[in-house]
Amino acid sequence: MRTPSLAGWFLPLALACIPAVHAVEITGMKDFPNLHGRYAPGGDCQRQPRIAVDASGMVFELEGRSERVARLEYAASYGGNFYEGSSQWFFPFGREGVYPVLMTFNADEKPGVLSLTPHDEGYAGGPPLSPRNRALVAGSPYLRCR
Template identity: 70%
Template sequence: MQSRKDRAVLSGGLLILALATILSAQAVEIAGLQDFKALHGRYAPAGDCTRWPQVMVDASGMSFEVSGANEKVSRMAYAASYGGNFYEGTSQWFFPFGRGGNYPVLMTFNANEKEGVMTIEGHDEGWKGGPPLSPRNRALVDGSPYGKCR
């Protein structure tokens, strides 16, 4: 027989799992970033464009320069409603490496409502109980926060 506390903990855990599933399910796949002109530009750690990794955002998508390698992503998931139904801020969320419902990292543009700031954090990788971040994703997360180069 479960105690009231055990049932509350189980209910809370199920609620968190359901919310995480709903939030990820709100992402839609897009091709390119032609509709996101305000985000276009080069991003580097703390906006210092002598540092790496760097992310280039343009109409065709995103290019990631990590450890001397360049990876182009033209199809990605845009989490249009990640901020909730009534969100009216400027942040925009993307999952650049999503495959089959797995979203290893989350990119937030205009992070914390600051124009030109972008963060990258682990999403389905790097969390307690989840798989560790791949070397590429670890480098991207470690470089965060990013700023737009001038």
């Protein structure tokens, strides 16, 4: 009879201790007034892509077109149970657990900095970023417009 190794016992226990990240669907950004404003590469709102955030949600302006997002996911626990910083994370596109890009407001704990990074698209061996998401990621980091 084979006795389970220490690793055989430790791995399931370790995996059970990893905190889950929970995202909650929200409508609009009315509960996040400190994030309202316009963001663009380098803070220059003459450049695109541009992102506007207000109580009703977000508007993404890219290549002369705009796309309004009112329903999005707020990654309320992304920083972990004891996170006390100023960064806040959102998934503006996707549903049912598949989120192509992650938005981080106050990225690196810097007020007015917004980063967009690949999440469920654009990683090695995974699906490529869509053209829209590739352009949004390429414009990052964004700064609140001057």
